[in-house]
Amino acid sequence: MERTKEQLMDLMMKRMKEQIKNKKYKMTSQRQVVLRAFVESDSRHLSADDVFEIVKKQAPEIGLATVYRTLDLFTEMDLLKKLDFDDGCSRYELNDHDEEGHYHHHLICLGCGKVWECKDDLLETLETILQKQFHFQTVDHQLKVYGYCEDCQKKRAAEAAKEAEEAAETTVQ
Amino acid sequence: MERTKEQLMDLMMKRMKEQIKNKKYKMTSQRQVVLRAFVESDSRHLSADDVFEIVKKQAPEIGLATVYRTLDLFTEMDLLKKLDFDDGCSRYELNDHDEEGHYHHHLICLGCGKVWECKDDLLETLETILQKQFHFQTVDHQLKVYGYCEDCQKKRAAEAAKEAEEAAETTVQ
DNA sequence: ATGAATGCAAATTCTTTGCATGGCT
DNA sequence: AGCCATGCAAAGAATTTGCATTCAT
Numbered sequence: 001m002e003r004t005k006e007q008l009m010d011l012m013m014k015r016m017k018e019q020i021k022n023k024k025y026k027m028t029s030q031r032q033v034v035l036r037a038f039v040e041s042d043s044r045h046l047s048a049d050d051v052f053e054i055v056k057k058q059a060p061e062i063g064l065a066t067v068y069r070t071l072d073l074f075t076e077m078d079l080l081k082k083l084d085f086d087d088g089c090s091r092y093e094l095n096d097h098d099e100e101g102h103y104h105h106h107l108i109c110l111g112c113g114k115v116w117e118c119k120d121d122l123l124e125t126l127e128t129i130l131q132k133q134f135h136f137q138t139v140d141h142q143l144k145v146y147g148y149c150e151d152c153q154k155k156r157a158a159e160a161a162k163e164a165e166e167a168a169e170t171t172v173q
Numbered sequence: 174m175e176r177t178k179e180q181l182m183d184l185m186m187k188r189m190k191e192q193i194k195n196k197k198y199k200m201t202s203q204r205q206v207v208l209r210a211f212v213e214s215d216s217r218h219l220s221a222d223d224v225f226e227i228v229k230k231q232a233p234e235i236g237l238a239t240v241y242r243t244l245d246l247f248t249e250m251d252l253l254k255k256l257d258f259d260d261g262c263s264r265y266e267l268n269d270h271d272e273e274g275h276y277h278h279h280l281i282c283l284g285c286g287k288v289w290e291c292k293d294d295l296l297e298t299l300e301t302i303l304q305k306q307f308h309f310q311t312v313d314h315q316l317k318v319y320g321y322c323e324d325c326q327k328k329r330a331a332e333a334a335k336e337a338e339e340a341a342e343t344t345v346q
Numbered sequence: 347a348t349g350a351a352t353g354c355a356a357a358t359t360c361t362t363t364g365c366a367t368g369g370c371t
Numbered sequence: 372a373g374c375c376a377t378g379c380a381a382a383g384a385a386t387t388t389g390c391a392t393t394c395a396t
Contacts, residue, residue, distance in 0.1 A: 026370050026375060048361080063378040068361060070376095083315070084257055088386090089360060105316045111325025138320040142256070143278045147311040152284025199350060199395050221385080236353040241386065243351095261361095262385060 008096065009039045012079060019077045033058045034070045038080065038094045045083060045091040045115060085115055107136050181269065182212045185252055192250045206231045207243045211253065211267045218256060218264040218288060258288055280309050 003011075012035055020027055037054040038046065046054075052067045071092055074080040081095040085108055107116040116136065131137065148156060176184075185208055193200055210227040211219065219227075225240045244265055247253040254268040258281055280289040289309065304310065321329060 024375075028370075028376065030377075061378075065362075065379080066377055084259065085317075086255075086257065105318060107318045107320065107322075109322040109325055110319050111321050111328065114322060116322065135323040135326075136318070136320050137326050138318055140320070141316060141318040143314060143316040144258075145278060145280045145309070145311055145314040146283050147280065147309050147313070148284050149280070149282040149287060149289065150308040152282055153308075153310050155284065197350075201351065201395075203352075234353075238354080238387075239352055 005039050008094075009036060012039060012094070012096070016074075016077065016079060025073070030055075030059060030062055030066055031070055031073075033062070034067060035074070035079065038092070044093050044117070045085065046093075047089045047091050049089070051092075085113075087113060109136075110139060178212050181267075182209060185212060185267070185269070188252060189247075189250065198246070203228075203232060203235055203239055204243055204246075206235070207240060208247070208252065211265070217266050217290070218258065219266075220262045220264050222262070224265075258286075260286060282309075283312060 013032070016031070016035065017027065019025065033055050034051060036058075037051050041050075041054065043050070048064065048067050048071055051071065052062070052064050055062055055067065071080060071082075071090075075082045075092065078095055080092045083091045083093060083106070085091055085106065104117045107118060108114075109116075186205070189204070189208065190200065192198065206228050207224060209231075210224050214223075214227065216223070221237065221240050221244055224244065225235070225237050228235055228240065244253060244255075244263075248255050248265065251268055253265045256264045256266060256279070258264055258279065277290045280291060281287075282289075
């Protein structure tokens with residue numbers, strides 16, 4: 001069950017390399033260093049600037065813009081998850097989805113802003129459980145559900161069909 | 174069950190006036206106009222700039238800064254709820270919590286960005302229900318829970334006690 | 347009359363972009 | 372070689388702040 005940081009780094013690197021092969025991306029030292037920042041860091045939720053500060057130690061010449069671009073890319077690659085804790089900047093966490101579909105939730109303290117995590121084995125009477133397990137006094141919650149509405153599902157299906165068709169033509173040629 | 178816009182406006186105005194009495198706030202025409210923007214608007218989730226554009230028609234001299242300050246104030250007063258749909262700005266909605274504790278959730282389409290609302294009668298197998306009721310294909314969700322951690326609960330309790338004490342002293346004098 | 351609220355403009359903060367240069371593949 | 376990725380600086384966008392003035396109480 002336990003996994004060392006090296007093993008995690010290897011796993012994430014493997015996942016990055018898979019995607020780099022498929023798509024037209026390149027492996028760069030900057031990208032490795034950014035990924036490592038997340039694996040090594042003790043704090044789970046890093047902002048672009050947090051990452052920048054960490055990464056400058058290993059690669060002093062790196063630019064903040066590169067960090068932003070890398071975070072975007074990793075999010076698109078599903079290596080990271082973009083989060084928002086209402087603290088004025090986007091934060092990111094490693095997306096190591098070991099158990100499929102097991103999200104975790106974020107408890108944000110209105111007093112000190114600290115963020116706690118809780119597994120989602122339980123979407124039962126949420127607040128009762130938060131109270132019991134975390135002694136967290138819930139004031140409010142906001143659930144955001146991301147996905148595709150009916151229209152966009154159709155659009156995407158149509159696009160996928162068209163792409164498949166084009167791919168087939170290319171192969172024939 | 175149905176409520177006209179005038180009734181809603183009256184209700185919200187009443188709630189504002191209550192708070193203005195208690196605290197040291199003042200009733201201004203700008204604040205009324207901003208509140209009205211939310212009551213009258215057909216779109217439920219307004220950004221600061223949306224509000225600014227609406228409100229300029231009624232009060233052309235108003236400043237964007239005032240809109241921001243008013244939105245903050247209303248949020249603090251619990252008249253509005255601050256939302257975040259990942260579209261680069263904060264949005265606000267009327268907080269008319271008729272049925273206590275009945276939140277609603279936001280479905281954000283990854284394709285077109287449209288936002289849907291669903292009542293929270295049901296925090297059962299979420300995705301199944303979203304699929305059935307909204308034909309919404311869930312890809313991911315993010316639940317944010319706001320409240321107070323154990324430490325802050327203690328701090329707040331202590332502060333409340335101190336304030337009560339001071340108030341008592343003042344009364345005695 | 348007093349202090350809170352406003353409008354305006356400048357300042358901040360986070361993030362993105364343009365472009366010349368460097369570095370994977 | 373080709374072209375993606377980088378660094379830097381400038382641009383953008385959302386939000387906040389300072390300050391003189393206005394306005395509610």
